Amino acid sequence: MTESQQRSRPPGTLKIGEIGGVDVLVRSSWLVVAALIAFMLAPAIEAVEPGIGNGKYVAGVAFAVLLYLSVLLHEMSHALMAKRFGLPVRSITLHFLGGVTEIEGEPDTPAREFVVSVVGPITSIGVGVVFLLLHPVVPDGLLRLAVDALAGANLVVGVLNLVPGLPLDGGRVLRAAVWGITGNPHRGTIVAGWCGRVAAVLVFLFPLVQQPVTGRPAIPTDYILAFVIAFFLWSGATQAILSAQVRRRLPALRARQLARRALAVPHDLPLSEAVRQAQEAQAGSLVVLDVDGHVSGIVNEAAVLATPEDRRPWVAVSTVARTVEPGLQLDADIAGEPLIRAMQRTPASEYLLRERDGAIFGVLVTDDVDRAFAATT
Structure with missing residues (x-):
């Protein structure tokens, strides 16, 4: 098709x-x-x-x-x-x-x-x-x-x-x-x-x-x-x-400025431990690494909040992550209309930002973009 x-x-x-x-x-x-x-x-x-x-x-x-x-x-x-x-x-x-x-x-x-x-x-x-x-x-x-x-x-x-x-x-x-x-x-x-x-x-x-x-x-x-x-x-x-x-x-919307610091954790790490490490590192988002050490997913913040704290030690962090599709990986320097068009093509709550050399820069959260846009009015 x-x-x-x-x-x-x-x-x-x-x-x-x-x-x-x-x-x-x-x-x-x-x-x-x-x-x-x-x-x-x-x-x-x-x-x-x-x-x-x-x-x-x-x-x-x-x-x-x-x-x-x-x-x-x-x-x-x-x-x-x-x-x-x-x-x-x-x-x-x-x-x-x-x-x-x-x-x-x-x-x-x-x-x-x-x-x-x-x-x-x-x-x-x-x-x-x-x-x-x-x-x-x-x-x-x-x-x-x-x-x-x-x-x-x-x-x-x-x-x-x-x-x-x-x-x-x-x-x-x-x-x-x-x-x-x-x-x-x-x-x-x-x-x-x-x-x-x-x-x-x-x-x-x-x-x-x-x-x-x-x-x-x-x-x-x-x-x-x-x-x-x-x-x-x-x-x-x-x-x-x-x-x-x-x-x-x-043009005031710049992915690099709006990004949250991301902490990379193993896919089988308990959710409670992943959250603890993120808080300790003052990271605003979590990305999941597969067995080869490559980024395989972005943890969904809403899914984390919906998981009761008493269950988090028994839940792998990968279960609350969305697979990183091509449309969810954006250039860290993307801004303005190209940024909005990219988000419209692949709607999601979080996007992985990468540097030109492929290194992880951070995670862009859609709610953060919405708040920044509202602040420009």
Whole structure:
């Protein structure tokens, strides 16, 4: 079983395939989109194909599939560029308002952030131009209608995604620009997030001025759509701002400074004696050595406290230790976001810290990290 198969899918999503090791998921809300697109295109389809009957709805759903395949191209361009820069890509999810590419971590330079962000809109605009070029060579009728609609839709998606506000791609482009100018990625996120909030307000108010702009008065569905899009933009922008405010406090978290001194004890030593030796040595944690003298486990503090004192002389210290998996061994100099990501990848209550030469530096306790983070607020 591959790693992507082992990952659990978010509720309400269906995996439809895998491209380059990246799961492609579809949210159940897409069915609503397909039905809505089929309903809205039905009159135009019937106009170019008189007598098509209920086939107009089938054709509308087929168009919705083609449209979301072009959205998939947009998201795949993000994914491929991210992977080119060494960033793991977990999944691509197609949803009601388009798609999202889940990338683990972020580009390490403003230039890479710019490229990963801008490649999606460029792809959509490129697809739209290709369909525009096909217009003169396709016959009149349903095929030309599909080509024209796909051209317009992709051009709109590409241009709108360049609006400089998070969570749109243009917001990440703006973030990269501010990051490059100020040298502060968190400031870039906050600026782009506030621009995203402004964009959300403008979208929400657009139906009020729609008639002078488009020549068509707003109808109830215009207000509903504007509200949905504005809510999506405002929520994404707000989440980005809050995330930046949290993440700019992360550099203060340094594993070396938060580590507890560790005492190494034999695996068969009675727990009571191990605790006594740790107290005598003023060590805050215990690590267990196997018969060859190698570290085999980290003693779990909660398990020690849960063991009654009258039983501790009869319990081997190894019975309250967690095996040291690769994810539980961290570089003693790890700090900030890399530290948090490492802890998120392998959740645990204790981690073994090692020096570059492999020597044991100490044990990092998750509760200590949480308290240190809370103290930075």
